[in-house]
Amino acid sequence: MDFSNISIIGIGLMGSSFALALRKYGFTGGITGIGRREDNLIKAKELGIIDQYSTVPVNGIRDADLILLATPVGQFEKIVRDIAQNIKKGAIVTDVGSVKAGIVKKLDPLMPEGVSFVGGHPIAGKECSGISAAASDLFKDARCIVTPGSNTNNEALEKIINLWNVVGAKTLLMTPEEHDLIFAAVSHLPHVIAYALVNSIIEEDDKILHYGGKGLRDMTRIALSSEELWKDICVYNKEEILKTLRRFSSVTSRTIKLIEESDWTGLEKEFLRAKEARQLIESD
């Protein structure tokens, strides 16, 4: 392992699972947890997830040679502004945010001389949040997208790739822009749609949701995700998310038209096309 002291800012599901994974896979250095709520940090320390903690980011990062940002992405910029001048020379800052281009653009210029930022996005997580849901194997066999920008230091990039491999993830390199285009479609869009689906059902009748079977439950499980986190993701990936939402809207309108016109052959073809595409990823 390339690091001796790791500070994790944001001790929620991702941050605490990362700490547990570090320990499980042999990291023996210090882990400092940083967060807004002291009771949560005390609990994390009692559970042995972190060694020490601080509610003041700048106090918890001075010795760190790796700083992991694991709060909702909307807080990254302020945190980095607060800590930048006290980051150790040679340290690497990374993150687990679900958006990348806007983050890289905001954080890269804030890094002091000798400090590198390398963005990351582990495709792992659950709809439940907080340390009670933490799991040391959250990242095992998960893909982790690492997004070097034009300014990324190669040595720092290699260390971040190695770090994710150590906790069991399979790394995949993309530019921040490629990442945001792909994940707008396969992650951000589904989340926004899951929230909209629940809202459209309760606007019909707020008592009928519980008649739903396994299909509805599976489909709306991600609507249990943090509203702050997903609002932030929409802020940071606004244009790509709008493109996917507009495309989705036009597919929905096309479906409505097929049903209105009783074009059942056309409708069955639409369903079949989706089914066949979905089958291709079933065995992934």
Place this chain on the structure above:
Amino acid sequence: MDFSNISIIGIGLMGSSFALALRKYGFTGGITGIGRREDNLIKAKELGIIDQYSTVPVNGIRDADLILLATPVGQFEKIVRDIAQNIKKGAIVTDVGSVKAGIVKKLDPLMPEGVSFVGGHPIAGKECSGISAAASDLFKDARCIVTPGSNTNNEALEKIINLWNVVGAKTLLMTPEEHDLIFAAVSHLPHVIAYALVNSIIEEDDKILHYGGKGLRDMTRIALSSEELWKDICVYNKEEILKTLRRFSSVTSRTIKLIEESDWTGLEKEFLRAKEARQLIESD
């Protein structure tokens, strides 16, 4: 048990699971399987799911005192027209279709003197189909909606309620119209949206679907369902499904507008409202 000979028309996931459940919970009478594909019926007999079979509905129902329709709903009317004059006096015809009002309206007048139709809809199923997915406990603890119409014979209704209780389901009575309004929202809409979601992603790029994590997979699992079955459901519940789709479209448009206008407070409120509603059914 009120029946001696049961004929099941359609030996797919539902039909074969029902046969297995009958045996598991003590039914000792005869079970006849009726279907279009002889190889499937032979396999069902070899597996002990059915006792005998026929590919010609009218040949397989003469002795039955219960006939269960378990094909895609679009085939019900033709099947009942073919068999009606040969149904035993006193027999009951029931079904497992996901739509009810249109079915009841079509099938009720086709029943000969002394034969009752009682509609049912077990809220069970999987995205996989066919006898290889059959399970004797598919209906255990599942809700089963039973939908008596104005013409339903009370004795027949009691027998159908009892039948579902025997295989482990909890019955719930609704009118066919109540059923179709509720299930348009909590079942038919989510299926149509799952197909549309997959199509909108592959229209962006047909190779990116496999980047999706657990969220996308859970959300699109029901897009693996039979396209014929779900096309039929749209045929039979067209007006209610159109209403729910239009409502969903307007919620989606509202969400797009909030993002376009960067109304992040409004967006977070939308997400929170959905999350809180979804939480209420998490412990159901």
